[in-house]
Amino acid sequence: MEIVEKIVIAKDFTDALGARYRTDGPWSGEQFLEDILQNKFDKAVQTGGILFIDLDGVFGYPSSFVSGSFGKLSLDKGADLLLKHIQFKSDDSPVRLYEVMFEIKNPKKKEKPVV
Amino acid sequence: MRKLDETQKRYQRIRAKHQEKRRSAKWKGRKKRQRFIVETKKIKKRKQAKKKSIPLSSPTNFSLIQNTDEVLGYFELAKKHLNNDENVTLDISDVENLSPESVTLMVASINNEQFIKNGIVTGNAPSKSKLNKLFTESGFYEHVSANRKFKKDANGLLHKETHQKVEPNVAKLALLRGSKHVFATKKVDLGIMYEILIECMSNTNSHADLKREGTYYWWLYVYNDPETNITIYTFLDLGIGIFKSATVQGFINKTRKSLGMYPHINIVDDLLAGNIKSRVKKDGDIRGKGIPQIVANAKSDYFRSFYIIANDIKINLKTGERQQLQHSLNGTMLYWELEAK
Numbered sequence: 308m309e310i311v312e313k314i315v316i317a318k319d320f321t322d323a324l325g326a327r328y329r330t331d332g333p334w335s336g337e338q339f340l341e342d343i344l345q346n347k348f349d350k351a352v353q354t355g356g357i358l359f360i361d362l363d364g365v366f367g368y369p370s371s372f373v374s375g376s377f378g379k380l381s382l383d384k385g386a387d388l389l390l391k392h393i394q395f396k397s398d399d400s401p402v403r404l405y406e407v408m409f410e411i412k413n414p415k416k417k418e419k420p421v422v
Numbered sequence: 423m424r425k426l427d428e429t430q431k432r433y434q435r436i437r438a439k440h441q442e443k444r445r446s447a448k449w450k451g452r453k454k455r456q457r458f459i460v461e462t463k464k465i466k467k468r469k470q471a472k473k474k475s476i477p478l479s480s481p482t483n484f485s486l487i488q489n490t491d492e493v494l495g496y497f498e499l500a501k502k503h504l505n506n507d508e509n510v511t512l513d514i515s516d517v518e519n520l521s522p523e524s525v526t527l528m529v530a531s532i533n534n535e536q537f538i539k540n541g542i543v544t545g546n547a548p549s550k551s552k553l554n555k556l557f558t559e560s561g562f563y564e565h566v567s568a569n570r571k572f573k574k575d576a577n578g579l580l581h582k583e584t585h586q587k588v589e590p591n592v593a594k595l596a597l598l599r600g601s602k603h604v605f606a607t608k609k610v611d612l613g614i615m616y617e618i619l620i621e622c623m624s625n626t627n628s629h630a631d632l633k634r635e636g637t638y639y640w641w642l643y644v645y646n647d648p649e650t651n652i653t654i655y656t657f658l659d660l661g662i663g664i665f666k667s668a669t670v671q672g673f674i675n676k677t678r679k680s681l682g683m684y685p686h687i688n689i690v691d692d693l694l695a696g697n698i699k700s701r702v703k704k705d706g707d708i709r710g711k712g713i714p715q716i717v718a719n720a721k722s723d724y725f726r727s728f729y730i731i732a733n734d735i736k737i738n739l740k741t742g743e744r745q746q747l748q749h750s751l752n753g754t755m756l757y758w759e760l761e762a763k
Contacts, residue, residue: 323590323616326624327709332588366594367616370711371624400611 310394311356312347317364319343324365327375336375344376348384351392362397368406377407378414386412466540475509475544484514485521487729487757490736493524494749497531504541512545520553522645523656523757525560526580530641532566533582534660536752560643577603579644587626593619596644600653600760603646608762614719615655615760621712622657622756625664652726653760660753663733664713665689668698686735687746694737716756726759 314320320343325334351358362368381389389411397404426434443449480496483489503510512528514520528545531537548554559573561580574580579599581592597616619642626640640659647654661667665686692698694717696710720728720739728739732754736745 321590323594324620325590326588326620330587331624332586332590334590335588365613366597367613367620369617369620369624370715371621371709374709374711400613403613 308355308357308392310359311354312351312358313361314343314347314358315361315364317361322365324367324369324372326369327371331371334372336372336377336379339372340376340379344380348380348389348392352388356392358393360393360395362395362403362407363399368403370406370410373407373410374414378410381411381414386414470507470509470540470542473507473509473542475511475542476503477511477513478503480512480514480517482516482518484517484524485519486523486527486731486755487521487727488519490731490745491748493527494747494751497527497537498749500543501531501537504537504543505539507540509542509544512543514557515546515549517548517550517553520548520556522556522560522643522654523658523755525557525562526641526643526656526658527751527755529560529562529565529580530582530639530658530660534639536660556645560645575646577646579642581642583623583640583642588620588623590620592642593623596642596655599644599646600655603653604651604760604762610724610762612724614722615724618716618719618756618758619655619657621716622659625712625754626659626661651762655756655758655760657756658753659755663750663752664693664730664754665733665735668693685746686733687744690735690737690744720758723763724760726761728758729756731755731757 316324316339320339321334323334325332325336325338327335328337329335347358377389390408393411395404395407397407478496478500481489481492484493486493500510500512514528532543547557559575560578561574564574565580565582577599579592579596581589581596583589583592593616596619597612600615601610601612623640639661640657643654643656643658645654645656668686668689689698694713696712696714698710717739725740730737730739731747731751733752734747734750736747737743
């Protein structure tokens with residue numbers, strides 16, 4: 308499949324990511340999902356292409372941001388569809404790539420044992 | 423006579439209506455009550471100021487991390503006096519040891535309505551020159567009424583947040599200040615620390631009082647130790663504390679917790695593993711990953727030490743050790759030391 312859409316998070320969004328919701332503060336996962344990720348992903352799916360996402364150049368990926376963007380999208384569209392149409396680049400840190408992939412594959416956290 | 427146009431007429435109608443309202447008994451009564459409240463408060467404040475201040479000598483080891491129970495006990499005692507409409511003087515002149523997290527707790531407490539109530543707090547600075555420098559250059563005096571102004575350490579950071587729950591730019595600044603001190607020009611990926619800072623901020627609302635959403639009272643202090651290449655971070659949120667706000671499962675446990683008969687130490691493992699259900703119902707299925715991320719990141723070699731103190735529990739995240747405290751912190755504090763390995 309051919310790359311039809313591209314997001315460089317540090318350039319197209321910010322290098323200092325926030326938390327989950329817009330109400331939490333700036334540069335949230337919700338903001339990223341609604342303003343950038345959702346549209347580009349839909350276009351990639353419609354054209355049968357790949358959305359290329361560059362994770363480098365960002366200070367860090369807070370779990371609430373990842374969950375509020377990639378996790379939410381995975382929950383809505385399904386992990387298989389995301390993995391088919393999204394390709395990541397993370398030269399700075401392979402751990403980040405693993406964390407984002409893990410979130411896509413497991414958007415829901417594990418079963419909560421009774422306390 | 424000049425003829426008024428429609429806008430001017432509308433303006434005059436509004437003004438007339440307003441003036442009519444001001445003549446009503448209801449309006450006058452309300453204003454009178456408001457004036458009375460303001461005057462009563464002024465009188466009360468004047469009376470309070472005339473009261474003698476109770477001197478409270480701090481523990482000589484004024485380090486919250488090293489001497490947790492004694493320092494928390496000191497603040498509990500001060501709060502007890504203040505809540506009893508008394509004034510206190512926080513005397514830290516004789517301290518032998520003072521640490522940045524204690525300075526953070528002090529400045530946050532003095533700025534906390536629940537702590538102060540109607541009382542007045544006065545205080546002094548440590549006599550020892552090294553500790554005096556730490557105290558006066560921390561930025562403490564920028565957050566209290568003081569007669570003197572002190573030069574603030576330009577490389578440190580003492581941030582008080584009231585508006586935004588999460589401030590990515592403050593996290594970035596805090597990271598850069600510490601990184602510069604610890605690693606100088608060496609390029610180090612401190613993503614794990616950025617993530618910790620954002621998760622700390624992000625958690626403030628969920629363990630603060632849900633009835634007061636929209637206001638956030640968290641403090642972040644970055645202290646660069648001039649004698650070592652260590653930077654100390656203190657994140658403090660005087661909400662209700664993660665243990666007090668945690669919800670437990672089962673009717674019996676819930677009843678015991680509401681009666682204060684369910685020891686917080688019992689839920690430490692579940693809380694650290696993200697198994698405690700959030701009080702925030704939205705997206706419950708995908709929430710709860712923040713604290714496990716902090717716990718995992720705390721294991722990094724970049725951190726010399728890493729502690730959480732919340733309510734009556736102290737946890738050493740490096741060793742997994744936990745301690746039941748005799749005195750309680752009304753809130754949650756995260757403390758870590760960044761060093762170059």
